[in-house]
Amino acid sequence: MTTYGRLPVAFTHGEGAWLWDEGGRRYLDGLAGVAVNGLGHAHPAIVETICAQARRLIHVSNWYENREQQTLAERLCAVAGMDRVFFANSGAEANEAALKLARLHGRRKGVEAPAVIVMEGSFHGRTLGTLSASGSRKVQAGFEPLVPGFRRVPFNDLDAVRQVGARDQTVVAVLVEPILGEGGIQVPDAGYLKGLRKICDEAGWLLILDEIQTGLCRSGAWFAWQHEQARPDVMTVAKALGNGLPIGACLAHGTAAELFHPGQHGSTFGGNPLAAAVGRTVIETLEGMRAWERAAALGQGLLNGLRERLHDTAGVKAVRGRGLLLGIELDRPAHAVMRLALNRGLLLNVTAERVVRLLPPLILSDEEARLLTSGTADAIQEFLAS
Numbered sequence: 530m531t532t533y534g535r536l537p538v539a540f541t542h543g544e545g546a547w548l549w550d551e552g553g554r555r556y557l558d559g560l561a562g563v564a565v566n567g568l569g570h571a572h573p574a575i576v577e578t579i580c581a582q583a584r585r586l587i588h589v590s591n592w593y594e595n596r597e598q599q600t601l602a603e604r605l606c607a608v609a610g611m612d613r614v615f616f617a618n619s620g621a622e623a624n625e626a627a628l629k630l631a632r633l634h635g636r637r638k639g640v641e642a643p644a645v646i647v648m649e650g651s652f653h654g655r656t657l658g659t660l661s662a663s664g665s666r667k668v669q670a671g672f673e674p675l676v677p678g679f680r681r682v683p684f685n686d687l688d689a690v691r692q693v694g695a696r697d698q699t700v701v702a703v704l705v706e707p708i709l710g711e712g713g714i715q716v717p718d719a720g721y722l723k724g725l726r727k728i729c730d731e732a733g734w735l736l737i738l739d740e741i742q743t744g745l746c747r748s749g750a751w752f753a754w755q756h757e758q759a760r761p762d763v764m765t766v767a768k769a770l771g772n773g774l775p776i777g778a779c780l781a782h783g784t785a786a787e788l789f790h791p792g793q794h795g796s797t798f799g800g801n802p803l804a805a806a807v808g809r810t811v812i813e814t815l816e817g818m819r820a821w822e823r824a825a826a827l828g829q830g831l832l833n834g835l836r837e838r839l840h841d842t843a844g845v846k847a848v849r850g851r852g853l854l855l856g857i858e859l860d861r862p863a864h865a866v867m868r869l870a871l872n873r874g875l876l877l878n879v880t881a882e883r884v885v886r887l888l889p890p891l892i893l894s895d896e897e898a899r900l901l902t903s904g905t906a907d908a909i910q911e912f913l914a915s
């Protein structure tokens with residue numbers, strides 16, 4: 530169905546940060562499948578894990594013990610500081626699990642119709658529940674009636690959260706991205722997440738962080754909340770966890786980890802041995818390369834380089850980001866930049882209409898980072914001059 534406006538190129542294979550099209554032309558991947566291919570394309574450890582696990586066992590029902598899933602759960606909880614995890618197949622599904630936890634938490638407190646505070650400009654997925662939670666009319670329009678139980682406030686505004694909580698006794702949780710991804714790489718002020726943590730503690734609400742885009746080292750820490758030690762009660766991850774194999778996870782800490790009982794939630798495919806084995810390899814590989822440090826250093830270099838190239842370019846409003854989540858905000862709709870970049874052999878993306886977005890793989894070399902900087906700046910300057 531016509532759900533995407535596709536660019537006119539088809540890739541046949543990839544290696545590291547590079548993709549090749551049907552004509553044999555090579556492209557530097559500055560998008561990594563939207564923050565999915567953190568370890569790049571055809572990473573030997575991932576390929577090896579897929580082949581070896583596929584030969585042994587791809588799927589068993591969640592009615593049976595699953596050692597690969599248990600091992601991944603332990604690894605993931607260890608790096609995330611969480612206690613338990615539910616495995617799904619996508620980000621939206623992981624967020625659905627988190628929203629169900631919020632409702633169970635509310636019921637347990639005696640709230641009949643529990644509500645969750647969500648943010649303007651946020652993106653949480655395309656299911657009815659997660660599109661209702663998202664703060665984008667584009668995502669919601671045409672799909673009403675929306676799922677009820679959301680209270681929307683501006684992002685990066687602690688007072689707005691406090692005010693809603695003071696007037697509305699049905700609020701039981703806050704759901705937020707640590708950095709708005711689809712919303713245009715909006716980095717909140719230092720202390721925002723910590724402030725939300727404090728508000729949630731005082732009110733007895735769950736703090737739910739959507740780390741689907743920010744997580745797994747991309748922001749320069751394993752998870753973006755670790756920059757200010759604002760540990761959530763519930764956290765969702767997906768995208769990079771399978772490096773392209775579909776897998777999502779909803780993690781929980783403390784009492785939130787004990788809310789689900791058998792029969793209340795489930796997934797046929799979720800956490801199957803193949804996806805789980807790959808997830809484990811992803812975590813071990815990120816650990817082995819100290820990917821959080823690499824992402825922080827690469828990100829700072831890209832940010833500096835892009836600012837140097839673009840600071841006096843008319844039409845560039847801001848160059849911002851954290852780690853390998855980078856956005857260049859222009860003063861006009863910028864979709865055409867994608868095609869200009871493609872012509873230059875570079876893959877990047879535009880989100881929130883005006884923000885050119887870079888989410889390159891974490892295995893980028895210094896030389897590739899320089900190419901990404903110059904190619905992006907060239908494409909933007911060509912666009913703005915046209």
Ligand SMILES: *Cc1c(COP(=O)(O)O)cnc(C)c1O
Nearest residue numbers: 619620621652653654710741742
């Ligand atoms: C991509 C994304 C989702 C949705 O994930 P899917 O796997 O496409 O369902 C949810 N939240 C954030 C922050 C995302 O970036």
